[in-house]
Amino acid sequence: MDDDTSPTPTAARLVGLRLRQLQRATGLPAVFGGATAPRRSGRELHITHVRGTIGTSLLDLRVGPGRGLGGSVLASGALRTVPDYASTRSITHDFDEIVVAQERISSIFALPVTVAGVVRAIIYGAVRGPHRIGDAVLERAAAFGTALEQELAGVLTRPATPVLPHSRAAVAELAELARTTGDAATRRRLDQLIAGLRDVVGGAAPTAGQPGLAPREVEVLRLVAVGMTNGEVAGELGLSVETVRAYLRSATRRLGVHNRTAAVHVARVLGLL
Template identity: 40%
Template sequence: MEPSLKTAVATVRRDTGLPVAFAGAVDRSGRLYPITATAGCLTSVLDGLVIRSGNGLGGRVLAGARIQTVTDYLHDDGISHQYDGPVSQERLRSIVGAPVVVDGSVRAVLYGALRTSAQLGARTLDAMQQSAQRLAFEIAVSEATVRRLRAVETAALMREARTGPTRPEWEEVRIAHAELRALAGSVGDEGLRRRIDDIAARLTATEPARERPALTAREIDVLALVAIGCTNAEIGARLDLGAETVKSYLRAAMRKLGAHRRTEAVTLARTAGLLP
């Protein structure tokens, strides 16, 4: 999640105009998080600072799963003051904390801050909420991708061992493969995308062919969804494409494969090692 946190912190500064931003990912216990991403800080005192549920502003955000603000942190009676030392060293005054909520659980906390005491306006709070929601979406996509990736990786290992899955297992693998390709475009983690590509390549590998049709990644994405029974409308919704664009990709794939029907295109793509 670390690259996503760093991106989110930069986005908070850009979209809110606040000079300082920082963030941390909640641990498995759901009760604490270290600050691991910062921007605009004068010192390193916030780096690695562990925030516990209920303590300080961030602890209130974690415990209540809602956005919280203070106009003057060091003199606010509504929060506990375990973190006054680091906050004072950074000279922070007005602070906003926003929870990043995925499936009902706080997975991270984003902060924005001023070094003066001022009431943070509605536009600033809206921008914080939007940053938190974008990060939540990215986390959800990444986690869904990882879950599907495990299924694909298992099948890839079985294939390499020359012990193929049963027919029902292959259907699950094909669904996982199609969903992975649809999700991969939304994953911000470059390392995760490379891992997906590598495992998908292992899964679809066949005996070397004399000529493999040069389908584009998007054409394969479309065929992967056709293979699990999706209509053009469903494909468009999953890949965020218009209906005519889906048809265009499908026609191009069929032409390159020498297919006259959708089902024939899927069969030929599997034979060529482009689909599992």
């Protein structure tokens, strides 16, 4: 999983997957963004995804702290918008050749995606010509950013303490007892006990009649949910591809489905992710 001192491929992938939603929510002609990674001079933004741009010059652009609009957001950690990029004096103009000359961008905002106090990604929205980005668009962008932060936090955060196998086995046994008991009062009490153990087993404790997932199965499904392949999940979690496949087979079996896409859907419906 990612930490504060490592690059964030998960964040980059998530930005790429959600840019279409940002464009739909705001109605902006151009949106782009990427993840940040630590450097000796501070975190650096790597723009890896674009939608609605004129060319491809923004792709692979690296933005350091204090450079341009994105660099100022990296430093401040706050949403920032400028009505006219070319004439704004409060930012540097390192990227005018791309932003102004090639992309003809005028009004633009940059929104940080922050998890645990660290700017993990930055997303931009922009217009061309005399138009300006209004408050309503910024409000929708901010709401989108909040949702993206929550989604990324769920992917990046792992349980603080390891869950021992016998703990999961005990919860599974309680769930089986709840499912098979004929006494309604006993079933309700067992359900309460199982619910109280959710934090212990990574939020994946089942209730009577509801399937549960092991913490590693939840981690794997969270990464699958943001579009990662089995190989990318394996690299992210430090597992072999075959181990990832085994977790997916186990999760799909527990959830009563036949593929990973359906497993993600059912796990979300059940509140397991």
